[in-house]
Amino acid sequence: MMGAMAATLLASTAAQAQMKPEEMVETRQAGYQFMAWNMGKIKAQVIDGKEAYDQAKVAAAANTIAAIANSGMGALYSPETTTEQLSNKTRLKPEFFQNLEKAGQIGRDFTAAANQLASVAASGDQAAIKKAFGDVGGSCKSCHDNFRAER
Template identity: 60%
Template sequence: MNALMMSTLSAAALLVSLNLQAAPLSAEDQIEYRQAGYSFMSWNMGKIKAQVVDGSVPFDAKQVQAAANVVAAIANSGMGALYGPDTAQDKMGDKTRLKPEFFKNLEQAGTLAKNFNAAANALATEAATGDKEKIKVAFGEVGGTCKACHDQFRSKSK
């Protein structure tokens, strides 16, 4: 991992830890913040997909690297702190798609999160090489980790 990536990850983790220590977040805020993080990751994954998978946008290695770095930074930012016990559908209704089963299977959820973080970090590493084929494989692995969690813990509708 390059120095810029490490600096970005460290800064993101520090900001999240400082913000979470400053004041407890309501369940509504936890949901809002995690949804914002996932939306921003999704937007960046879309930029990568358009350039590396679909080819609908010309490949720009620097843009792909920047997008991959964002995905990795958010993945490693401590988003697990935004999954308080009162943030699932059974407590929050249509404000979230998080199934209550998440809290009955925290070990599995943790494994899925670690897999996602590792895949996001691998994507950032491959993006730094500029090798489009390696990036494409790493992109697929990130998508697979997202799907694994969604299949297990995300309701199809709010």
């Protein structure tokens, strides 16, 4: 586990050297917004039934979510990117960096859930997609509950 943590911190250090804290926040927010948009596509087709189910579109949305989850977004987090330094430009609580092991586990759980969603979306099994969608949403909620400040 320490090796993974060290690798994450090294990647984070490299990103920090290349990006200003505000740029790191904007980039990670864009990634999360794009994932949320794709979650909305799946929700409309598989959960709410507001749109006709199109397996190819659901699979494409799930693949996009998984790609972003696997893109190394952890490098966009640094102690200089919290509400303490950037006020209302971010919702990341400073507690994130006081609980790196927990934050890392939540991140790994999110990535695993996103990968599972992509896998079942490829199969077209709507019941499995619903469950996997819920797991992704639950992992998002876990991070928000622990490390996202209210506005």
